[in-house]
Amino acid sequence: MQNRDAFFIGNEWLKPASSKTFQLVGASTGEVVATVPEAVETDVDRAVAAAREAFDHSGWATMAPAERAIVMRRFMAALATRGPDLAQAVSLQNGMPIALSGMLEGQFPVGILDYYAGLADTMGSDDVRPSQMGKQTIVERPAIGVVAAIVPWNFPVTLALSKIAPAMAAGCTLVIKPSPGTILDSYIVAEAALEAGVPAGVLNWVAADRAVGAYLVSHPGVDKVAFTGSTAAGRKVAAVCGELLRPVTLELGGKSAAILLEDADLDSFLQGMPMASLLNNGQACYNGTRVLAPASRYGEVVDGMAAMMSSLTVGDALDPATHIGPMASSAHRDRVESYIATGKREARLVTGGGRPRDSNHGWFVEPTLFADVDNAATIAQEEIFGPVLSVISYQDDADAIRIANDSQFGLGGSIWSPDPERALGVARQVRSGTVGINGYMPSLGSPFGGVKASGIGSEFGPEAVGSYQQYKSTYVMG
Incomplete structure (x- = not known):
């Protein structure tokens, strides 16, 4: 048994606000392999508050992108040493063949961090443009803010890092909600982030059911939602974000x-x-x-x-x-x-x-x-x-x-x-x-996303970083 009893919030292992738990069942055996805490709304509030504090006051969002790249590479190195453990945890939980999980869950996420750290190294300064009505316009691309990342069970590590890495490069902070079926791997990723010295509050994990996940999606402290899952669930997320005028990226189903x-x-x-x-x-x-x-x-x-x-x-x-x-x-x-x-x-x-x-x-x-x-x-x-x-x-x-x-x-x-x-x-x-x-x-270097009922927006490629940024124009009139 690989029981856990805390959430990773603000670089601390915090005790849950309730006694609710998830029992994780091994897909190959049908037997319980671990018990982990299940978040309630209070736990989500604490995670969002930690991410909000880190975004607003830690200096992470305003740090030079190349400095964030240094942190990301430390994170990458810590994650690389845990590749076999990640593959084992994923295969144990969701049944992915270990020969595949070793590549796609143990190694590929390391490559995702490496790729976006490289992009952060090359992210330029503000764009200064001529102005027809004044002296010039300064166009900035600041980080969008606190991101709620909703991750499914089929590729839990890769799909988490496909959100975490470009968001970190942009300067965002995140609250990550893994699927109730694959949670053990998220503890391993959190341990790597802690070892790497990722600043407190940049990454936070809370495992929750759909109702509490919906609470996270609609939380007033969240600025953007990044969701991967079914088309039916994605429509509900989109409806909430549409009502709130909240940016959202949806990677949904397919029938290719x-x-x-x-x-x-x-x-x-x-x-x-x-x-x-x-x-x-x-x-x-x-x-x-x-x-x-x-x-x-x-x-x-x-x-x-x-x-x-x-x-x-x-x-x-x-x-x-x-x-x-x-x-x-x-x-x-x-x-x-x-x-x-x-x-x-x-x-x-x-x-x-x-x-x-x-x-x-x-x-x-x-x-x-x-x-x-x-x-x-x-x-x-x-x-x-x-x-x-x-x-x-x-x-x-x-x-x-x-x-x-x-x-x-x-x-x-x-x-x-x-x-x-x-x-x-x-x-x-x-x-x-x-x-x-x-x-x-x-x-990795090209946008991945769907059309029609398969989603909105893209992951991977430099385009993914843009989805975690917003435009700001400053008009210099004289």
Whole structure:
């Protein structure tokens, strides 16, 4: 058991204001692995007050960006030494295969801090512009203030640092609310921040349920909200922020299309499919879960995908040989299985569709493939968030583009072809915030975000820093 009994607020481990707790359950075993405190509104008030004090009075917001970069690099170094512990904690809680969490939760967050520390090093001074009505205008980009960062359970460390790092570079302070399903990792990140000497109040963590999370979103001491989660929850966050005229960044759901053009190398697609369509047991918002195959090669594509998916090792997330781990929770497995039941009525089940026979514990679902899927079907339109793929037939490139765009979402997607010009031509017509060619993986140096019901704003790239800043123009008249 890895029990915890405090919140990280103002660089102190503060006792909670109530006796409420969360029990964390290991996704591979179904057994309780830790008990941690659950925040109530008083705890949120203390965290926001610490962040407010740090922003208003510590000098962090007005510090030279290069000085903040020094702090961020110390934080990066402290986090790097904890990479294996972070990977272990994440896989234990949400079932991410340890071979994947070692890279994406243990190492990638270190790279995020390094990237934004580099940007902070190069952030320039005020922009002085000529004025038509006076002498000149001084344009500043001060930090926006206190940020409420709401982090989901599927990539808890990476998605926390994707908010923390650009916000720190800009000079903001944060209150971070992790998902109730993945909390242990946040303590490890907080310990790294404390060791690195991140100033008190710059980073604060409180784990809470949805109701208290909503209280944080609407808190009068918060200046901006950065949210990653479901589209349904994102709409509620957006409604609150709209009423308050509070800036918000929303990274939401997806139902991305992986388009195999007629000349695609099927072996190349099958090799890339685990990362492009089944990443993290299918629990990644940008997974290409609608596979669009040309009618002339439909049977070949379905057979190849079925063979590949059937060969994947399903097992304990902490086993390095595991390809597909469990769903993150019992409730989430129920949700995925309800979609599989719907799929059996709507399409042809090719492989999977149940629970592994040799697993009598944990929240496991077999990798599942449906064929003969109509794009209007529920399993083609709604985000399942599990290892469930649908293969949809198309006639020509224009038809593939039409089907890909026939979705409420627009977050990810991929185009597969040995002809780069043809693939790029198709990619330009897909309505999505990001698209990969012959593979898919977000790049730190480029904006990542969605269109339509997939969100508002972007993370990653220099653009993310801008979302934590505001413009201020000073008119010098004489």
